[in-house]
Amino acid sequence: MHVTHLSLADFRSYARVEVPLDPGVTAFVGENGQGKTNLVEAVGYLATLSSHRVASDAPLVRMGAERAVIRAAVTQGDRSQLIELELNPGKANRARINRSSQVRPRDVLGIVRTVLFAPEDLALVKGDPGERRRFLDELITARSPRMAGVRSDYDRVLKQRNTLLKSAAMARRHGGRAGAPPGTKSAGADLSTLDVWDQHLARTGAELLAQRMDLIAVLQPLADKAYEQLAPGGGPVALEYRCSAPGGAQDRQGLYGQLLEALAEVRKQEIERGVTLVGPHRDDLLLKLGQLPAKGYASHGECWSYALALRLASYDLLRAEGNEPVLVLDDVFAELDARRRERLAESVAQGEQVLVTAAVGDDVPGVLAGARYAVENGSVVRV
Structure with missing residues (x-):
C-alpha cells in the first residue's frame, strides 16, 4: 500500500x-x-x-x-x-x-x-502510561479497524460513568442533594444505574483488554529482535501488561468477569473520589530491559533504541499480516x-x-x- x-x-x-x-x-x-x-x-x-x-x-x-x-x-x-x-x-x-x-x-x-518514527517517540519509554496505551490502541486499530468503534464506545461509557460518579460524590458531600436546586436527584437515585454502567464498561473494556494482550504476545518477540538489530547484545527486552483489574484472565469472558469484580471492590472509593479507578484507561505497559524497567534505569541511548524497536516491531507485524x-x-x-x-x-x-x-x-x-x-x-x- x-x-x-x-x-x-x-x-x-x-x-x-x-x-x-x-x-x-x-x-x-x-x-x-x-x-x-x-x-x-x-x-x-x-x-x-x-x-x-x-x-x-x-x-x-x-x-x-x-x-x-x-x-x-x-x-x-x-x-x-x-x-x-x-x-x-x-x-x-x-x-x-x-x-x-x-x-x-x-x-x-x-x-x-502508517508506522511513524518521531522524536516524540522517546515518551513511549520515558513518558506517562497514557503514551504507551495510545501506542497499543493505535496499533490495535491498524490491525483491526473495527476496534475504533470499540475504543469510542469505551470512551463514551467511561465519560458517562465518571459523570455519574462525580454527581454522586458531590451529592454525598452536600447531604445527598449535591447542593442543587429542588428536583435534583439524590445520590441513591443517581447510583441506581451504576450496575448497568459497570456492565457496559466491563463489556467494552474486556474487548479492548483482550486485543491489547493478544498484541503484546505477538509484538514481544518482534520487539526483542528489533532491539538486537539496533543495539546488538544490549537486550533482552520484555513487554509486560499491568492491568488495573487484578486477575489472570486472558479471554473476553474471563476479562469481563474480572473487570466487574474489580469495579465492585473499588465502588466505595470511586463514589468518594468521583472517578472510575479500574479499567483499560488505568493500565500500563511495563517495558523491561534485562531485569529492570527501562523507565528510570535505561540510558538515553538505550531508551531511544527501545522506542525505535517498538516502532520497528509494529512495522514488521503489519507487514507480516499482509x-x-x-x-x-x-x-x-x-x-x-x-x-x-x-x-x-x-x-x-x-x-x-x-x-x-x-x-x-x-x-x-x-x-x-x-x-x-x-x-x-x-x-x-x-x-
Whole structure:
C-alpha cells in the first residue's frame, strides 16, 4: 500500500499544496519550521485520525481558516481509492471515500496504515502510561479497524460513568442533594444505574483488554529482535501488561468477569473520589530491559533504541499480516548516533513506501536514496 498523491488545504502552514508521491523512499528536506513535518503529519492523520504532535485538531487548521482538508489517493495492489478528511475544530469532522459523503471519519481507518518514527517517540519509554496505551490502541486499530468503534464506545461509557460518579460524590458531600436546586436527584437515585454502567464498561473494556494482550504476545518477540538489530547484545527486552483489574484472565469472558469484580471492590472509593479507578484507561505497559524497567534505569541511548524497536516491531507485524504500512521517519536521524542511524535505515530501506523528513540532506543515510523534495516557506518542490 502506498500514497500516490497528497493534497492539503489550510492544513498547518499550507494554504494549498499538491504533492505527487512514488513508491520507495521520498525525503522532504528543509530547515526547521518550513513545513516538512506538516506533510507527514497529514499522512499520519489519515491513518489514526489524530496527530502525533498535538492532542486536538485546532492547531492543525491554518490560522485564519475555518477548516482544513486532507486528501490522498491511495493504491493497494490493483485497487485505488481517494479519501478526504475535513477537519472542523469545535464541530464534527467530515469524511469522503471516492467522493461519497455518506461515511463517518472512522470509516477511513484501515485504508492508510502508517508506522511513524518521531522524536516524540522517546515518551513511549520515558513518558506517562497514557503514551504507551495510545501506542497499543493505535496499533490495535491498524490491525483491526473495527476496534475504533470499540475504543469510542469505551470512551463514551467511561465519560458517562465518571459523570455519574462525580454527581454522586458531590451529592454525598452536600447531604445527598449535591447542593442543587429542588428536583435534583439524590445520590441513591443517581447510583441506581451504576450496575448497568459497570456492565457496559466491563463489556467494552474486556474487548479492548483482550486485543491489547493478544498484541503484546505477538509484538514481544518482534520487539526483542528489533532491539538486537539496533543495539546488538544490549537486550533482552520484555513487554509486560499491568492491568488495573487484578486477575489472570486472558479471554473476553474471563476479562469481563474480572473487570466487574474489580469495579465492585473499588465502588466505595470511586463514589468518594468521583472517578472510575479500574479499567483499560488505568493500565500500563511495563517495558523491561534485562531485569529492570527501562523507565528510570535505561540510558538515553538505550531508551531511544527501545522506542525505535517498538516502532520497528509494529512495522514488521503489519507487514507480516499482509498490508504493508507507509513508514514515516520524521526528523529521526538527527537524533541518533551514526551506528543507530545506519542500522535503522538498513532495517527499513526495502519498505514499499518510506517518507523521510530531515533538516539537512546529509542526515538521510545513503541506503535511503530516492525522490527528494525541497521544502521552504510553504513551497514543496521536487529536486
